[in-house]
Amino acid sequence: MEFTCTVCNRRYTPELAMFRCRCGGYLEYREQRAFPSAALAERDHSIWRYREAYGLPSECRRITLGEGRSPITRLEVPEGTMTAKLDYLQPSGSFKDRGAAVLISLLAYLGAQHVVEDSSGNAGAAVSAYAAAAGMRCTIYTPDYTPEGKLLQMRLYGSEVRTVAGTRDDARKAAEQAGTRSAYASHLWNPAFVLGLQSTAFELWEQLGEELPATIVVPLGSGGYVEGLHRGFDVLLNAGYLREAPRLLGVQAAHCSPVHTAFEQGREHHSEVEVAPTIAEGIAVQNPPRSPAVLNALRSSGGFTMAVTEEEIRSATAALLQRGVFAEPTSAAAYAAWRRLSRSERAESVVILTGHGLKQLTKLTDLVG
Numbered sequence: 001m002e003f004t005c006t007v008c009n010r011r012y013t014p015e016l017a018m019f020r021c022r023c024g025g026y027l028e029y030r031e032q033r034a035f036p037s038a039a040l041a042e043r044d045h046s047i048w049r050y051r052e053a054y055g056l057p058s059e060c061r062r063i064t065l066g067e068g069r070s071p072i073t074r075l076e077v078p079e080g081t082m083t084a085k086l087d088y089l090q091p092s093g094s095f096k097d098r099g100a101a102v103l104i105s106l107l108a109y110l111g112a113q114h115v116v117e118d119s120s121g122n123a124g125a126a127v128s129a130y131a132a133a134a135g136m137r138c139t140i141y142t143p144d145y146t147p148e149g150k151l152l153q154m155r156l157y158g159s160e161v162r163t164v165a166g167t168r169d170d171a172r173k174a175a176e177q178a179g180t181r182s183a184y185a186s187h188l189w190n191p192a193f194v195l196g197l198q199s200t201a202f203e204l205w206e207q208l209g210e211e212l213p214a215t216i217v218v219p220l221g222s223g224g225y226v227e228g229l230h231r232g233f234d235v236l237l238n239a240g241y242l243r244e245a246p247r248l249l250g251v252q253a254a255h256c257s258p259v260h261t262a263f264e265q266g267r268e269h270h271s272e273v274e275v276a277p278t279i280a281e282g283i284a285v286q287n288p289p290r291s292p293a294v295l296n297a298l299r300s301s302g303g304f305t306m307a308v309t310e311e312e313i314r315s316a317t318a319a320l321l322q323r324g325v326f327a328e329p330t331s332a333a334a335y336a337a338w339r340r341l342s343r344s345e346r347a348e349s350v351v352i353l354t355g356h357g358l359k360q361l362t363k364l365t366d367l368v369g
């Protein structure tokens with residue numbers, strides 16, 4: 001397995017303390033490997049049925065909690081029927097388990113005994129869960145607005161939680177510093193995390209077959225999910241399993257929209273924007289390190305971005321709850337964007353609901369109770 005710097009093309013064999021290039025650039029796994037479709041019938045229903053696509057060394061032991069294979073269902077909402085992939089139904093309650101399973105498997109293979117991560121919630125919970133499964137110590141740096149339920153979840157898995165005053169970026173910097181002394185299990189930087197997120201593209205292809213939607217609507221913070229989906233569909237195209245990939249609609253909160261702003265301005269790197277607190281704290285990432293890859297994924301899929309307001313997110317969260325869907329506000333932001341599409345666009349879309357509302361009981365009560 002080899003990672004390549006996206007800035008200077010230097011190549012690296014993955015090592016514990018490495019999460020980016022010496023030049024500061026982010027790394028990517030350039031090789032593309034497809035899984036053999038004929039073998040799928042005999043494989044278990046988790047992300048590991050597509051194991052070849054993650055590029056892990058063959059001796060690498062899988063750290064797994066049964067992640068993947070989330071249901072796709074048709075939900076009746078006020079605007080009509082919405083096709084949703086319920087990706088909050090994962091072991092730790094969010095899509096991040098897909099990336100954490102692959103990343104922690106790799107770090108365990110490299111000999112990690114202690115991992116650090118920075119997160120506003122879901123990634124921290126996911127890394128905590130898989131670190132526990134692997135028998136590793138885990139330290140999570142969180143911004144001070146992290147919801148209490150998510151902090152408790154990290155602690156219950158046995159992680160040490162360190163709250164960093166200031167912005168989301170301050171938590172990232174603290175983790176990066178600590179990561180040079182142990183292993184930085186970064187969902188923001190590490191390409192292995194993105195490799196695991198490809199699995200959703202493979203599942204959509206397997207679950208929907210010929211009826212793959214024209215548009216996939218997904219919340220966008222660091223943009224890892226957009227990058228992973230794009231990569232996954234690329235693997236399917238190159239393997240000849242698919243003729244046309246869906247376009248990706250990345251949804252940001254208007255209060256923190258550096259990627260949306262850059263997309264609108266035609267830029268290749270995220271924009272510097274004024275930010276304000278948002279109830280969709282899971283997508284409040286002011287400086288996403290992999291933004292060029294994310295913007296490229298959006299554009300080459302023929303996709304686009306939207307920035308939804310706090311009122312739209314609040315209303316979308318409430319509407320889902322009223323129909324029995326317990327998604328967190330960050331997930332509901334995707335539904336808020338779907339509401340803005342035309343009737344025919346809505347009919348040909350799948351909305352990915354990424355995080356479980358059970359982690360945020362207090363917040364949801366304040367919001368709609």
Ligand SMILES: [Zn+2]
Pocket residue numbers: 005006007008009010021022023024025
């Ligand atoms: Zn470099």
